[in-house]
Amino acid sequence: MARSTSDIDTLYELEKEIFKLQMRAKDIEVVLDDNFDHLQDNFYKMGWNSIFSGKRRRKKKKQEEEETGYNTGFIQGLLGTESIQILLQQLVPMVASKISALLERLVQRWTNKK
Incomplete structure (x- = not known):
C-alpha cells in the first residue's frame, strides 16, 4: 500500500x-x-x-x-455467363432422365421381389 x-x-x-x-x-x-x-x-x-x-x-x-x-462472388459470375446457362439447360434434362430411369428400375426390382 x-x-x-x-x-x-x-x-x-x-x-x-x-x-x-x-x-x-x-x-x-x-x-x-x-x-x-x-x-x-x-x-x-x-x-x-x-x-x-x-x-x-x-x-x-x-x-x-x-x-x-450462392448469390455472391464467383458462383454468381459463373452462373451468370450465357455459355454456362446453355450447358446447364442441356445437362439438367439428361441427368434428370438418367435418375428417373434408375429409379424406375429400382422400383421394378422392389415390386418383382414381393
Whole structure:
C-alpha cells in the first residue's frame, strides 16, 4: 500500500494515516462485495457461455454463410455467363432422365421381389 511521502512523526499523523487506510480498505471491500454479488448473480450464465460459446459462434457463422449462399462472388459470375446457362439447360434434362430411369428400375426390382 502506498504511504504518504512524508514520515509520520506524531501520533496525530499516525491516526490520520490509519484512518485513510481504513477508508481505503472499506472502499475496496465495497467494490469486492459488488463484484462478488455480480458473480453470484451471473455465475450460471457465465459458465454456460464459456462452455457453449464456441458452438454458438460456429452456428452463427454457418447461418451467415447460408444467408449469403450462392448469390455472391464467383458462383454468381459463373452462373451468370450465357455459355454456362446453355450447358446447364442441356445437362439438367439428361441427368434428370438418367435418375428417373434408375429409379424406375429400382422400383421394378422392389415390386418383382414381393
